[in-house]
Amino acid sequence: MKRCFMFCVLMVMVITSNFGQQYHQYEYLDKKKINYGIKAGFNSSMYRASKFKIQDVTINEVQNNYRVGYGISVFSRYNISKHFIQSELSYNIGMCEIVFDKLGGLHPDIEPDYASIKSTIHYIGLPLLYGYQIVKSVPYGMSVFGGPQLRYIWNERNDITFDNFDQEGIREEFYPFNVSLLVGVAVSISPIFFDFRYEQGLNNISKSVIYNSTDWAEGTSNILLPRRDHVLSFSFGIMF
Numbered sequence: 001m002k003r004c005f006m007f008c009v010l011m012v013m014v015i016t017s018n019f020g021q022q023y024h025q026y027e028y029l030d031k032k033k034i035n036y037g038i039k040a041g042f043n044s045s046m047y048r049a050s051k052f053k054i055q056d057v058t059i060n061e062v063q064n065n066y067r068v069g070y071g072i073s074v075f076s077r078y079n080i081s082k083h084f085i086q087s088e089l090s091y092n093i094g095m096c097e098i099v100f101d102k103l104g105g106l107h108p109d110i111e112p113d114y115a116s117i118k119s120t121i122h123y124i125g126l127p128l129l130y131g132y133q134i135v136k137s138v139p140y141g142m143s144v145f146g147g148p149q150l151r152y153i154w155n156e157r158n159d160i161t162f163d164n165f166d167q168e169g170i171r172e173e174f175y176p177f178n179v180s181l182l183v184g185v186a187v188s189i190s191p192i193f194f195d196f197r198y199e200q201g202l203n204n205i206s207k208s209v210i211y212n213s214t215d216w217a218e219g220t221s222n223i224l225l226p227r228r229d230h231v232l233s234f235s236f237g238i239m240f
Contacts, residue, residue: 030138030190033079039195040072041235045094047119053224054165057104067095071233073125082133086145090125094231102164115164117225121174122157126150127182139190146183152176153205169212172225174205180229188239195235201228 044066052059073090096119101112131145153174162170184197209223 030136030141035077035079035239036075037077037193037237037239038072038074039193039235039237041070041195041233041237043069043071043092043094043231043233045069045096045119045121046230047096047098047227048230049098049225049227051224051226052100054102055222057102059100059102059104062098062100065097065099067097069093069095069120071125071235073235077239082136084131084133084143084145086127086129086131088125088127088129090127092123092125094121094123094229095119096229102166113164115162118159118161118163120159121229122154124152124154126152129182131186139188141186141188141190141193143186143188144184145186146181149180149182149199151178151180153178165211167211167213167223170209170223171211172209173207175203175207178203178205180231191239193237193239195233195237197233199229199231199233201230204228 046064046066049059049062052062069092071090071092073088075086075088077084077086098117098119099114100116102115103110103113127147127149129145129147131143133141133143135142153176155174155176158172158174160172162172178201180199180201182197182199184195186193186195188194204226206225206227209225211223
């Protein structure tokens with residue numbers, strides 16, 4: 001998957017480079033009612049874990065170690081003067097690591113016992129965005145946008161690793177569907193554009209945490225990990 005993504009990024013860079021040298025031939029893009037495009041880029045995720053509990057210990061402080069994820073998307077845009085409505089279909093891989101003291105800071109005289117949760121989450125995004133073009137002067141442009149996003153988390157492809165936990169065989173399942181809000185800004189030199197956005201999850205994405213208990217049954221009650229994600233992303237692409 002990573003090789004496929006890097007190939008797509010390389011192709012976008014080659015195409016954008018070629019188009020950028022001939023942007024004056026594509027001024028008609030600014031006058032089109034409907035545009036299409038493709039973009040690829042990188043993201044950085046942070047998870048806010050509220051009411052995180054392991055057995056009877058509440059974990060109030062967690063440290064997020066950022067890791068770089070990536071994504072690719074296609075989109076269509078309907079233009080109304082300086083306004084536009086944009087729909088997208090994206091495939092994203094978000095990565096993050098949460099580190100915390102299993103003692104929950106309850107015993108300051110005892111050396112902390114750190115554990116971590118490494119997450120690699122695959123999801124498909126369907127944003128619907130409203131945007132406004134602050135600058136619209138061919139070939140330059142700048143726009144702001146925002147709107148809701150419906151996401152589907154692909155549980156079968158996720159990779160969640162629990163390090164230094166007392167329980168064995170821990171597995172986390174996510175709610176497949178969730179909603180987020182995103183805002184962003186884009187700058188362009190037609191037909192090339194660069195996209196910066198911030199995304200905030202609106203609901204808990206963790207459905208359950210299951211592990212193997214000593215009596216050969218699966219335990220589900222001693223680990224509670226409700227979490228919402230916050231994502232910063234940067235991408236670049238071309239518009240047709």
